[in-house]
Amino acid sequence: MELETRYEAEPGSVRPGGRTARVRAAVLRAAEDVLAEQGFAHLDLADVARRAAVGKTTVYRRWGTVANLVADLLADMAEQSVPRTETGSLLGDLTANARLVQRTLTDPRQVALFKAVIAAATWDTRTAQALRRFYDIRVNEWAPCVQQAIDRTEIPPDTDPREVIRAVSAPLYYRLLISGEVLDQAAADRAAAAAVAGARAGVYRRDGDRGSA
Template sequence: MQSDHSAARPVGRGAKVRAAVHAATLAELVDKGYAALSVENVAQRAGVHKTTVYRRWEDRESLLTDALAEHMAMDIPVPDTGAIETDLRALARSLVQSFTSPAGQAVLAAMFTGAAHLPEIAAARRHVFDDRLTRAEPVVTRAIERGELVGDTDPAELFKTLAAPIYLRLLITADPVDEATADQAVRVTLAAAHAGALRLAPASEPVTG
């Protein structure tokens, strides 16, 4: 009887190959973890020859970095509900849902434990989070335009405040993470924003002398 891997059907070229290999990489990560991840198994699961993978990615680290970056960038959409509270709630709940799924747990393990020592993974992690902050900035911009937030609210600080209690539970305390966690993060974030604690830092005065 053939395994699921050996029964995989060949896929097409270009974008379809990239998508299939990314999906196979994450599936292998979920099933076996970072330590057992191999280009050969990814290729077999994706239904492509390993040389096809090596033509696009130099090694398993570059493959994993690319797959993680793609997954993190696409997994959490940026909402536009018409109100800052519901926008932030949607973001926080999506973050919780993403990282409590099997794929999300595997991604966290790879990015913060198994492969965390790799410079490529550290750089990808920084890029992914910077990109996510940039893409979510319109949530704050629209809230300022609606008069829900003061004009000098710092989007980066706001989203860091929103995400911090969720990541604390996921990565440090191992406390339960659910929608209640997300909703509490929203309440704390809005309270801090309305208290003026999340404003842009004033520009430093030029040094003269």
């Protein structure tokens, strides 16, 4: 799915080439640095411009607000994420998805960045919207793996693919943000296996269909 079909035109959302693309890349990298190092509260457009060696006027004209800058950063992250893996089985595909999430959430830079954005999303509406867009894009990227499993008759035909994908990452984010338990590959593999077992049992059938299993 192309991002432009999901992302309305806003400051910083245009995808031009040439020098403008280089400026955008430098600014987004600087914004990512600040978020990872200091958190959302310290994100300032003037400081980002300085770090990116870009004129303040350019940054203010293009993004306008910190919230718009974070939204563009999340959109870029979604576009740059590793594409889904197709192994020929639902367990193989979801295990690949879970391990990708696990690697991301245990990378020191990435985990600091995600924690900063998630924390900001609890009180900043614009950031919360951008974060939802980010995860919608990633869920939509992986949902076809579940549809392929439906087509192979591995799981019930009325299974909701998006719910299955969400079920894979939810326990991993719980470990990261709530329990503080070790987030290792074994945890990722268990999350994938549990999602597959649930899908096969009809747990993720669309609303109104679960009782007919």
